[in-house]
Amino acid sequence: MATLEIKDLHGSVLTEEGAKPILKGVNLTIDSGQIHAIMGPNGSGKSTLAYALAGHPKYQIDSGSVLLDGEDVLEMTVDERARAGLFLAMQYPVEVPGVSMSNFLRTAATAVRGEAPQVRHWVKEVKTAMSDLDIETSFSERSVNEGFSGGEKKRHEILQLDLLNPKFAVLDETDSGLDVDALRVVSDGVNKFKDKGDKGVLLITHYTRILKHITPDRVHVFSDGKVVESGGAELADELESTGYVRFTGKKEAAAQS
Template sequence: MSEKLLKIENLETMIEDKKILKGLNLEIGKGEVHVIMGPNGAGKSTLANTLMGHPKYTIVKGDIIFEGEIINDLRVDERAKKGIFLSFQYPEEIPGVTVENFLRTAKGAVSGKQMSIMAFKKLLKEKIKMLDMKEEYLSRYLNEGFSGGEKKKNEILQMAVLEPKLAILDETDSGLDVDAIRIVAEGVKKIIENTDTSVLVITHHNKMLDYLRPDFVHVLIDGRIVKTGDMNLAKEIESSGYEALKNQLGE
């Protein structure tokens, strides 16, 4: 049994005056891959943003425990330094800042120490090679003029460089074609195979899961995890939908 990295206990979260998470419980062990699926409005992105510490989301009950420490009150940057990473659904464009400079700054901010330019270039080349990306990509401005697939690949490159303990991928496959999903999923898989990073994937689609082969699949409905299983559960959802599961559970 793997050592626990993250434990969420009876988590209730509000945004403005609306309660979204309504007593959510989840445990993630080191090196495990977990998937959250659920209908629109179930609270999937709320969970991701709450874990990362987005100030718009207020915890009204329960705890987020990371490596044995309650992190409810930590700022986003403090959580990042502890090893939590969130891949954005809609990455921002930052004109004038190259991918390489952004990654070097981010690595220094998260690790608390600045690598030499040469040492960082060596690390970057290793990660670029591992993800089958071209080096000229690093001199482009961050996400400016990038296709949807390139933006998502850049998020996975960030994940590879920052080497988080927990990576949260919030609908990273959203808006991608089949080839781009495969490239992104294979990148995530390589990171998992080469580190003990735990991954929480939030998705509507099974295609990415076919590549990642998660340890656990959870179904989130109306702010709570109502069922946990393996890939068979994801296939059941794909064939029958959420309404059938709700009826089955008497939700």
């Protein structure tokens, strides 16, 4: 069993005016085989947590620790974190003109696995994964995310998740910009990843609609840079009905799709 432990994590975003504190003591433990959902209002620090875990240079850790199977993630470079088994699906996947999806995926897999996958097996592996996500095979020769719709970009993120096969996936608002069909396909991909048994998922979302397709083991409410309440899937139902006013003191529309 693998474990991802976030202990009293404080972090800041670097701006032109200096470091702005965002994370204010995050505590969270995820075991393999579990899906944890983080929900909270806009600006609460959810995406900052995701990027801080991945090692984005714009975000600095001020104190606290992040342990992956006892190893200090914060002492690792970005590529070392990926090889250790940490994966980030971004809310806004970037375009990489001139780099084909096929080259990108094989290069990434080679870096994470430590050796280049055999071509014959790799081609079959990619075709199967693309078929499961309703991605046309012609996309493999297109530049990474260039000209992709929002749904296509998100499917590509889940395609990477499937092929890179990390220990823990941090999914930052993977449901944003998806229509009903794309939401179903992406959700199926996440469930398939979790069902491998030795995988953990940290699902960050503002809405509850993806939780109709992905059942979380735990739901955490994120407000003002930290987890302020945790519970089971029923907590998400409460948030859908009442919004986040109980946690923020601000009147906000209920979290509905």
